[in-house]
Structure formats: structure tokens, C-alpha cells
Amino acid sequence: MSLDHSWYTEEWAGQGSAISLKTVKKLHDEQSAYQRIEIYQTETFGTLMTLDGLVMVTDRDNFIYHEMMSHPALFTHAAPRRVLIVGGGDCGTLREVLKHPGVELAEQVELDERVTRVAEMFFPALCESNNDPRARLRFTDGIKWVADAAPASYDVIIVDSTDPVGPAAGLFSAEFYANCRRALAPGGIVAGQSESPLFHAPLIRSMHTALRTAGFTDAATFNFPQCTYPSGWWSATLASKDGSLATFRREAAAARPFATRYYNPAIHAAATAAPEFLRQTLG
Amino acid sequence: MSLDHSWYTEEWAGQGSAISLKTVKKLHDEQSAYQRIEIYQTETFGTLMTLDGLVMVTDRDNFIYHEMMSHPALFTHAAPRRVLIVGGGDCGTLREVLKHPGVELAEQVELDERVTRVAEMFFPALCESNNDPRARLRFTDGIKWVADAAPASYDVIIVDSTDPVGPAAGLFSAEFYANCRRALAPGGIVAGQSESPLFHAPLIRSMHTALRTAGFTDAATFNFPQCTYPSGWWSATLASKDGSLATFRREAAAARPFATRYYNPAIHAAATAAPEFLRQTLG
Numbered sequence: 047m048s049l050d051h052s053w054y055t056e057e058w059a060g061q062g063s064a065i066s067l068k069t070v071k072k073l074h075d076e077q078s079a080y081q082r083i084e085i086y087q088t089e090t091f092g093t094l095m096t097l098d099g100l101v102m103v104t105d106r107d108n109f110i111y112h113e114m115m116s117h118p119a120l121f122t123h124a125a126p127r128r129v130l131i132v133g134g135g136d137c138g139t140l141r142e143v144l145k146h147p148g149v150e151l152a153e154q155v156e157l158d159e160r161v162t163r164v165a166e167m168f169f170p171a172l173c174e175s176n177n178d179p180r181a182r183l184r185f186t187d188g189i190k191w192v193a194d195a196a197p198a199s200y201d202v203i204i205v206d207s208t209d210p211v212g213p214a215a216g217l218f219s220a221e222f223y224a225n226c227r228r229a230l231a232p233g234g235i236v237a238g239q240s241e242s243p244l245f246h247a248p249l250i251r252s253m254h255t256a257l258r259t260a261g262f263t264d265a266a267t268f269n270f271p272q273c274t275y276p277s278g279w280w281s282a283t284l285a286s287k288d289g290s291l292a293t294f295r296r297e298a299a300a301a302r303p304f305a306t307r308y309y310n311p312a313i314h315a316a317a318t319a320a321p322e323f324l325r326q327t328l329g
Numbered sequence: 330m331s332l333d334h335s336w337y338t339e340e341w342a343g344q345g346s347a348i349s350l351k352t353v354k355k356l357h358d359e360q361s362a363y364q365r366i367e368i369y370q371t372e373t374f375g376t377l378m379t380l381d382g383l384v385m386v387t388d389r390d391n392f393i394y395h396e397m398m399s400h401p402a403l404f405t406h407a408a409p410r411r412v413l414i415v416g417g418g419d420c421g422t423l424r425e426v427l428k429h430p431g432v433e434l435a436e437q438v439e440l441d442e443r444v445t446r447v448a449e450m451f452f453p454a455l456c457e458s459n460n461d462p463r464a465r466l467r468f469t470d471g472i473k474w475v476a477d478a479a480p481a482s483y484d485v486i487i488v489d490s491t492d493p494v495g496p497a498a499g500l501f502s503a504e505f506y507a508n509c510r511r512a513l514a515p516g517g518i519v520a521g522q523s524e525s526p527l528f529h530a531p532l533i534r535s536m537h538t539a540l541r542t543a544g545f546t547d548a549a550t551f552n553f554p555q556c557t558y559p560s561g562w563w564s565a566t567l568a569s570k571d572g573s574l575a576t577f578r579r580e581a582a583a584a585r586p587f588a589t590r591y592y593n594p595a596i597h598a599a600a601t602a603a604p605e606f607l608r609q610t611l612g
Contacts, residue, residue: 090345278561
């Protein structure tokens with residue numbers, strides 16, 4: 047079969063595969079200073095945002111990504127108070143971070159302000175905490191922000207970036223991670239989106255290597271499904287500045303004072319199980 | 330963007346979404362007595378088999394499905410000797426089952442002999458154990474086979490079926506499961522493919538209900554990624570005739586005398602962690 051022009055299609059670059067979502071109409075289309083931002087109403091995935099033609103977020107399945115980018119890091123840290131989000135312009139990660147009552151500051155540094163402004167219009171649920179007094183929205187270069195950050199100024203840094211090409215490539219380098227480590231207080235944790243285990247296992251390995259090179263003492267990849275990202279399978283890689291990721295605040299996670307739809311303590315414990323091919327890749 | 334006619338596309342029925350694989354050429358196309366069987370050479374997923382236009386198997390990602398349909402059940406059973414596979418015509422599950430040295434009989438009951446004959450031509454790796462002296466290939470109705478089976482004649486029954494519509498619908502009923510339970514020896518385990526947690530959570534719940542109705546004493550859903558199946562996220566649901574699924578032969582799984590690419594003991598233990606929405610759906 048072939049799909050008519052009412053379908054949005056993303057070809058998964060270099061993978062000879064593609065996902066399509068049936069759209070009802072296009073709601074928005076603009077070229078920002080950095081990228082093309084498009085919004086569609088889809089038939090079954092709610093609202094869809096694409097950047098330069100790549101799926102960033104849909105109403106239906108973003109809960110998995112945003113919960114897994116946030117809660118494993120925040121429940122692994124002993125007492126996270128100050129959180130930096132690099133990227134994350136749709137504000138879904140910011141919302142999850144601010145669900146933690148102990149967080150006193152959640153600072154989001156997104157390069158493209160238009161992504162956030164468009165998200166505020168079309169993804170109001172993701173942006174519902176943007177006016178939380180603990181939230182700080184900055185629109186500037188996250189790589190430079192981290193390089194300039196005062197030492198030990200954050201407990202958790204979440205790198206909620208686009209793919210490791212173009213402006214986001216620097217967010218996967220040992221130099222960037224070293225700056226993250228310096229900006230983290232003792233006990234600090236960095237978490238970065240780390241692409242698809244099926245399609246990008248070499249990238250995950252190189253992230254582990256770069257994190258170790260930067261001085262992090264432990265690293266672990268958390269796997270989760272993500273229907274609308276390449277291969278339908280995604281990951282976040284966490285690293286500890288000076289400790290271990292082997293344990294987390296399980297009782298606090300079980301007694302979390304907020305609703306989740308994907309994350310729970312059993313999922314936290316399970317997500318680091320490495321498929322045999324990935325275990326071998328990571329050595 | 331739109332895809333030209335060199336792409337094979339499967340629309341995920343009722344889900345307003347679709348996956349496409351870039352093909353190099355069509356290798357085979359026939360109408361069997363039951364369904365249309367097509368084989369493509371793809372650009373990056375190796376050989377692809379579709380039945381009535383739905384992806385059944387690709388070279389690249391079938392290892393996850395076949396390993397997760399087999400090894401969790403066989404390493405949960407105390408000492409599986411006699412295994413029945415209902416469906417499974419591509420023979421990939423049969424191959425995994427026969428990797429277990431303790432298995433004395435692996436009987437595969439597939440409705441459509443042409444699926445197996447075409448798999449033998451185009452998926453020789455999946456069919457490499459078809460001539461194992463412990464293998465028995467039957468081509469008949471699996472529902473009737475199980476209904477007619479002698480009581481206590483199998484240790485494990487694996488239902489490796491197509492979607493729960495048409496001829497396969499009966500493979501998800503309490504009546505079928507009751508016949509499976511009768512055909513299982515004490516300590517027996519049934520495992521069935523149970524679709525996508527994201528798309529089909531109500532089906533998974535109804536399977537659990539049907540298995541309990543049929544007398545099974547424990548049921549658990551094992552989640553795994555599966556790129557080319559709807560939503561990229563799939564599951565197998567296991568049930569125990571008279572025991573529990575809470576433990577498995579972890580040391581034997583760790584010391585398994587054969588290679589796997591996805592399965593290992595950590596994955597086994599992790600796969601039953603239920604995402605919060607599924608935990609709530611299953612009660």
C-alpha cells in the first residue's frame with residue numbers, strides 16, 4: 047500500500063525505514079532562526095511537533111520519554127534540589143522535574159525560544175509548569191551555559207537534546223561531559239537522551255566512553271519504548287559524578303506524591319537490564 | 330515527505346500510524362490457501378516476509394521476538410522436555426526451543442504449510458533446526474490439535490500466532506487456554522504473543538482474565554521492543570498451570586550453552602516490570 051498526502055512521514059535516516067502518522071490538518075508552520083517548526087493535528091496521536099521534519103513530541107506517547115528522562119535521575123540522586131535541563135524546549139521534562147517537591151530550581155536552557163513558545167500554544171499540558179516560581183527559562187546555547195556554570199552549581203543535569211548532528215553534536219562530547227561534571231555538586235548525576243539501542247548502539251558505547259573520559263565514576267543506560275522515535279525503542283544514559291547508579295531511592299519512588307503513566311520503581315529497576323547484544327557492545 | 334513505490338508500508342490498523350521499509354526488490358509473491366505470502370529484499374532489514382500485507386519477520390529484528398517467545402518460558406519451567414508451538418510457521422521459535430539440550434520433542438503445529446516452505450527458501454537461518462530429530466512439523470489447525478491432545482502431554486505450549494483476528498482469534502479465548510492447560514503436564518507453562526502494550530492494553534487484560542478463567546494460577550506479561558511490529562513495542566504473556574512465574578532458573582539461563590542476542594537473565598527478570606499504565610490496566 048502507499049499512503050496519501052494526509053500522512054506525515056519521517057524517514058529514519060540511514061535506516062531504510064520510516065514511520066508515518068495520519069494527520070487531520072497542519073496547525074502551524076514556521077521557520078525559526080534555527081529550524082523549521084511544524085505542528086499537526088493527527089488522527090490518533092493527538093498533536094505532533096516536528097523540527098526540520100523529525101518527530102519531536104506527540105500527545106500520545108511523550109509521557110514515556112519525559113518520565114524516563116527525569117525520574118530515574120531524580121530518584122537516583124540522594125536529594126536533588128537544583129536541576130539543569132539542556133534543550134527540552136517542549137517543556138515536558140521540566141514539568142516532570144518540577145513534580146519533585148524537593149526541587150528548588152529547575153533551569154531550562156533551550157537554544158531556540160520559538161520551540162518553547164510554539165509548545166506553549168500547542169502543548170499546554172507539557173507547559174503547565176512553565177510559570178512555577180522554581181522554573182527558569184533561558185534561551186541560549188546550552189554548551190556555553192554549562193562551560194560557564196559555576197562549579198558544583200547543580201545536582202542533576204538532564205540533556206534533553208535532538209539527535210547528535212548539527213548544533214546538538216557537541217552535547218555528546220567528552221569535553222561537554224567534563225563541563226557537566228564540573229558544574230555538578232558532589233553526588234551529582236547527568237542524564238542524556240542516548241538514541242536507539244537497535245539503531246545506534248555504537249553511539250551509546252561512545253557516550254559511555256566519553257562519560258568515563260570526563261571522570262564520571264559510573265554510567266548506565268536506561269531503555270524504554272518510544273513509538274514515534276526511530277526503531278520505536280529509545281534510551282537515556284545516566285552517569286554519576288563520584289558515586290554509583292546501582293541503587294536508587296526506591297521507597298521514595300514508590301511513595302511519589304504525583305502521578306506517572308510509565309515510571310514506577312519496578313520500571314526503574316528493570317530499565318537498566320542490557321540486552322545481550324548491548325551488553326557485549328558496552329563490554 | 331512521501332515515500333516512492335520502492336517502500337513497503339504497513340498501516341497499523343486502527344492506529345493512524347504506519348511503518349515503512351525500503352525494499353530493493355520483491356523476491357516472492359503467492360496466494361496460499363489461507364493468505365497472501367510476500368517476500369522482499371529490503372535495504373537495511375534483510376529479508377522481509379509479510380502475510381496479507383502485515384510484517385511477520387525480518388532478518389534484522391526477529392531475534393528479539395523469537396528469543397522472548399521461547400527462553401522466558403523454557404527457563405521458567407523446571408525441566409522442559411516436550412514443547413508444543415502453535416503457529417510459528419517461520420520456524421524461528423522452533424529454532425530457539427531446540428537450543429535447549431533438555432528438550433526431547435518440539436512439535437510445531439502451523440495451519441499454513443506454505444509459510445514454512447517459503448521460510449525454508451528465504452529464511453534458512455530460522456529453519457536451520459527443522460531437520461533436528463527432535464522437531465515435528467505438523468500442518469493442521471492448532472486449536473483442534475490442542476483440543477485433541479492427550480492430557481499432560483506437553484511441558485510448555487508456545488502460541489506464536491498472528492493477530493487476534495480471523496483464524497487466530499480462537500487462540501486468545503478461555504476455551505483454548507483451558508485446552509492448553511489440560512494438555513500441559515503438572516508444572517506446565519503456556520506462552521502467547523500478546524501484542525503491543527501501547528496499542529492493545531485491553532487485549533492484554535482480557536488475556537489475563539481468560540487465562541485465570543481457564544484455571545492458570547499465575548500470569549505475567551513480558552515486554553520487549555520489536556521495531557517492525559505495531560508501535561515498536563511488543564509482549565508475550567506467560568501463565569503457569571499450577572505454580573508461579575515469580576522465579577526462573579537464573580543460573581541455568583546465565584550458563585545457557587547457546588548464543589542469544591537479546592535474552593539474558595537480567596532481561597528475563599526485567600521484562601515483567603509493568604509500566605504504570607499497564608499495572609493499573611491489569612489491576
